[in-house]
Amino acid sequence: xxxxxxxxxxxxxxxxxxxxxxxxxxxxxxxxxxxxxxxxxxxxxxxxxxxxxxxxxxxxxxxxxxxxxxxxxxxxxxxxxxxxxxxxxxxxxxxxxxxxxxxxxxxxxxxxxxxxxxxxxxxxxxxxxxxxxxxxxxxxxxxxxxxxxxxxxxxxxxxxxxxxxxxxxxxxxxxxxxxxxxxxxxxxxxxxxxxxxxxxxxxxxxxxxxxxxxxxxxxxxxxxxxxxxxxxxxxxxxxxxxxxxxxxxxxxxxxxxxxxxxxxxxxxxxxxxxxxxxxxxxxxxxxxxxxxxxxxxxxxxxxxxxxxxxxxxxxxxxxxxxxxxxxxxxxxxxxxxxxxxxxxxxxxxxxxxxxxxxxxxxxxxxxxxxxxxxxxxxxxxxxxxxxxxxxxxxxxxxxxxxxxxxxxxxxxxxxxxxxxxxxxxxxxx
Amino acid sequence: xxxxxxxxxxxxxxxxxxxxxxxxxxxxxxxxxxxxxxxxxxxxxxxxxxxxxxxxxxxxxxxxxxxxxxxxxxxxxxxxxxxxxxxxxxxxxxxxxxxxxxxxxxxxxxxxxxx
Numbered sequence: 001x002x003x004x005x006x007x008x009x010x011x012x013x014x015x016x017x018x019x020x021x022x023x024x025x026x027x028x029x030x031x032x033x034x035x036x037x038x039x040x041x042x043x044x045x046x047x048x049x050x051x052x053x054x055x056x057x058x059x060x061x062x063x064x065x066x067x068x069x070x071x072x073x074x075x076x077x078x079x080x081x082x083x084x085x086x087x088x089x090x091x092x093x094x095x096x097x098x099x100x101x102x103x104x105x106x107x108x109x110x111x112x113x114x115x116x117x118x119x120x121x122x123x124x125x126x127x128x129x130x131x132x133x134x135x136x137x138x139x140x141x142x143x144x145x146x147x148x149x150x151x152x153x154x155x156x157x158x159x160x161x162x163x164x165x166x167x168x169x170x171x172x173x174x175x176x177x178x179x180x181x182x183x184x185x186x187x188x189x190x191x192x193x194x195x196x197x198x199x200x201x202x203x204x205x206x207x208x209x210x211x212x213x214x215x216x217x218x219x220x221x222x223x224x225x226x227x228x229x230x231x232x233x234x235x236x237x238x239x240x241x242x243x244x245x246x247x248x249x250x251x252x253x254x255x256x257x258x259x260x261x262x263x264x265x266x267x268x269x270x271x272x273x274x275x276x277x278x279x280x281x282x283x284x285x286x287x288x289x290x291x292x293x294x295x296x297x298x299x300x301x302x303x304x305x306x307x308x309x310x311x312x313x314x315x316x317x318x319x320x321x322x323x324x325x326x327x328x329x330x331x332x333x334x335x336x337x338x339x340x341x342x343x344x345x346x347x348x349x350x351x352x353x354x355x356x357x358x359x360x361x362x363x364x365x366x367x368x369x370x371x372x373x374x375x376x377x378x379x380x381x382x383x384x385x386x387x388x389x390x391x392x393x394x395x396x397x398x399x400x401x402x403x404x405x406x407x408x409x410x411x412x413x414x415x416x417x418x419x420x421x422x423x424x425x426x427x428x429x
Numbered sequence: 430x431x432x433x434x435x436x437x438x439x440x441x442x443x444x445x446x447x448x449x450x451x452x453x454x455x456x457x458x459x460x461x462x463x464x465x466x467x468x469x470x471x472x473x474x475x476x477x478x479x480x481x482x483x484x485x486x487x488x489x490x491x492x493x494x495x496x497x498x499x500x501x502x503x504x505x506x507x508x509x510x511x512x513x514x515x516x517x518x519x520x521x522x523x524x525x526x527x528x529x530x531x532x533x534x535x536x537x538x539x540x541x542x543x544x
Contacts, residue, residue, distance in 0.1 A: 018517035022468060065521075118467060225430075225514060232469035282431075282472060282510070 009057040015065075016052055023066045024049075024148035027073050029120035032183050034077050038127055039173030042145060044080065048073035121146075122237045123183050125230070129198040130181055137172040138201045140165050146233075147226040157223050158208065198234065199247050199304060202227050206251050210258075211410075218268045218412040224255050235290065245294030246305030252287030253311035256280040268416050272320045284315045306335045325355035342373045350383055358390040378407035382417060389424055398424035431472060431512055432519035435535040436528045438506040440497065443479055457527040458507070465509065465522065476507035506532060510539075 007015070024045060031041035048069045062068040128141045143149045143157070151169065155162040186194040209223025231248045238244050260278035263269050291308045295301065301309065310331050317323040332348035345368055353361020365384050374380040385400030401421035405414045446454065458476065465471035481504070483494045506528070513519040516538065523534040 014515075014517045015521060018515055018521045021514060022470075022518060022521060026468075066525075222514070225512065229469035229512070233467065236467055236469075286472065 007060065012057045012061060013053070015061055016049070016056060019052075019065050019069070020049055021148040023069055025121060025124065025146045026066075026117055027069055028145050029124040030070065030117060031073055031077055032124060032127070033120050034074065035080065036183055037177055038124070038145065038183070039177055040080070041077075042173070044073050044076045045069075047076050118237050119185065121233065123185055125198050125234060125237075126186060126194055127176060127181060127183060129194075129201045130176060131194070131197055132175055132179055132181065133172050135200070135204065137168050137175075138197070139204055140168045141172045142201050142230070143205065143226065144169055146230050149226070157220060195238070195241060195243070199243060202231050202234070202251075203247060203304075206231075206254070210254055211413075216411050217266070218410060219258065219261060221258055224251070224258065227251060228255055240297065242294040242297040242299060243302045243304045245290045245297070246302060246308045249287045249291035249294060249308030250304060250311050252283045252290060253308065253315045256283035256287065256315065266412065268412055271314060274320075276319065279315070287315065288312055301334070303335060303339045306331050306338070310335075323354070325351055329355045342368055342371070343377070343379075346374065346377075346380060346383060349387075353387055353390075358387045362387040362391065376407060378404045378413070378417075380404075381407065385417075385420065385424070389420075394424040394427055398422075430514065431510060431539040432516070433537045433539060434509040434511065434519070434523050434526065435505050435537065436476075436507045436509075436526075436532050437503050437535050438528075438532040440502050440504055442531065443506075454527075454531075461525065461527055462509070464525070465511065470511045470513060470518075470522065471509065472512050473510040474508060477505060479504060479506075503533075 027045040027048065028038070028041045031044050032038050035041055035044065051072055052069060124145060125142070128145050129138045133141065140154055143154045144151070151166045152162050155165040158165070205223050206227035209220045209227065212218060212220050228251050231251055235244050235248045256279045257271070257274060259280065260274040260276070261269055287308070291305070291312050294305050294308065310328055313324050313328050329348070329351040332344065332351050336344050336348055346365065349361045349364035349368070352364055362384065365380065365387060368374055368380060369384065381400040382404035385397045385404060388397035388400060398421045401417045401424060405417035405421065408414050408417065443451065455476070462471065462474050481496045483496070483498065485492055511519060511522055513522070519536050523529065523536050526534050528534065
C-alpha cells in the first residue's frame with residue numbers, strides 16, 4: 001500500500017477538482033470582502049486554481065491545500081489592488097490594500113476566524129441571489145459561486161447550451177458590479193425578503209434535481225446534493241431563521257426517498273407505491289430534527305416549514321395506508337392561505353381526495369381546470385386522471401393521462417402516464 | 430453519496446495520553462467536525478469508547494467475549510459520515526482530519542453489502 005507515495009498527475013488533478021468544489025465558495029467569499037466585487041473575486045480564485053493546476057503535479061499537493069489556495073488568491077488580490085491604485089490612486093483601494101497587508105503580515109493568512117468566513121459566505125449567498133437578478137441568473141450564479149460547479153456542469157444540469165449559462169453568469173456579474181451592490185448582510189428590514197430570495201433559489205435547484213422538468217432522467221440527484229449542501233450551510237449560518245430549517249427539513253426528507261423513487265429500469269415510482277424500506281432513515285431523522293428546530297423557533301409556520309411538515313407526515317407513516325391525510329389536508333389549507341397558488345391548490349386536492357374520498361378531491365381539481373390557470377401543467381390532468389380512475393370513470397381518466405403525457409417534457413414521466421392511459425383503456429388498472 | 434470515515438487507532442494509544450492531552454486531541458477533532466458541518470457535508474459523527482464486547486451466534490449458540498482483544502492491534506475510535514460528491518472529495522476531507530496524524534482514516538462508501 002505504498003502506491004499513495006507517488007500521486008500521478010491525474011490523481012493530483014482529481015484532488016484539485018475535489019478541493020475546488022469544497023473550497024471555492026470560501027475562497028470567493030473571502031476575496032469578495034477584500035476586493036468588493038464578486039466577479040473579480042471569482043476570477044482571482046480561478047487564478048489561484050490555475051496556479052495549483054500548474055504547480056501541484058510537480059511539487060505535490062501541499063499539506064494544507066485550502067490555506068495554500070487562500071494565500072495564493074489573496075496575493076493575487078493584493079497585486080490587483082496595487083495595479084488599481086497605480087491607475088486611479090483611489091483612497092478606498094489604498095485602504096483595502098493596507099488592511100490586506102496587515103492580514104498577510106499578521107499571520108492571519110492561513111485561517112481567518114471561522115465565523116468571519118461564515119459571514120463572508122452568507123454575504124456571498126445574499127449577493128448571488130440578489131433580487132436585481134432574474135431567477136435563472138441567480139440559480140446559475142449560486143451554483144457557480146457557492147457550489148463550485150463549472151459552467152459546463154450547470155449547463156448539463158439544466159439541459160441548456162453552455163454558452164447560455166456562460167452569458168447568464170457574465171451578465172449577472174456585470175449587473176451586480178454596475179449597480180455597486182454592497183457585499184454585506186442585508187439590514188433587518190430587508191432581511192426577510194432577501195432571505196426568501198436565497199431560499200427560493202435553493203428550493204428551485206433541489207426541485208430541478210428531484211423532478212427534472214425535461215430530459216431522459218426523471219431525477220438528477222447531483223443537483224439535490226448541491227442544494228442540500230448549500231441549505232445545510234445556510235442553516236449553520238442563520239440558525240435563528242425558522243424557514244431555513246423548514247427548507248432543510250423538506251429537502252432532507254425528500255432526499256431520503258431518492259433511492260425508492262426509481263424502479264430497476266429507471267422508471268419513476270410514485271410516493272404511495274414506494275418501498276419504504278428503501279427510504280434513508282438517517283436523512284429522515286435529520287429532516288425531522290431540522291423541522292423540530294424550525295418549529296421551536298416560534299412564530300407562525302412559513303411556507304417551507306409547512307412543506308417540511310407535510311413531507312414529515314409521509315416520512316412518519318410506516319406504510320402508505322398509515323398516512324395522516326387529514327393532518328396533511330390541514331397543512332395544505334394553511335399553505336394555501338399563506339401562499340395561494342394553483343399548484344398548492346392542486347396538491348390540496350390530492351390530499352383532500354386521500355382524506356375525504358376521490359369525489360371531494362375531483363371537485364377541487366375540476367374547479368382548477370375551469371379556471372384555466374394550469375392549462376399547460378401536466379400534473380393537473382395527471383391528478384384528474386388518477387381521481388377519475390379511482391371513481392371508476394376509466395374512459396375520462398384515459399383521456400386525462402394522455403393529455404398529461406403530451407404536456408410533460410420529461411421522457412420517463414411521459415412513459416409512465418401513457419402506461420396509465422393504456423391501463424384505463426383496458427378498463428381499469 | 431455518503432462516505433464513512435473510520436478512525437482506526439493503534440490499540441493502547443489512548444492510554445499513553447495524559448487526561449489533558451486526551452482532551453486536547455478531542456478538541457481538535459471537535460474543531461474538525463465543526464469545519465465539516467460548516468461546509469454542509471457532515472451527516473453524523475461521534476467518537477467511540479475503547480472498551481468493547483464481542484458477540485457471535487453460531488448454530489444458535491451465543492458467545493460473548495469481553496475485550497481487550499489481544500489478537501487485534503487496532504480499534505475503531507470514531508467515525509464521520511459525510512455526504513460527498515466524489516470519492517476524491519471524501520479523501521480530501523479525510524486528509525484534513527487531525528486523526529490522520531496519529532491514526533489511520535479508512536474511507537468507505539455506503540452501499541449494499543452484495544454486488
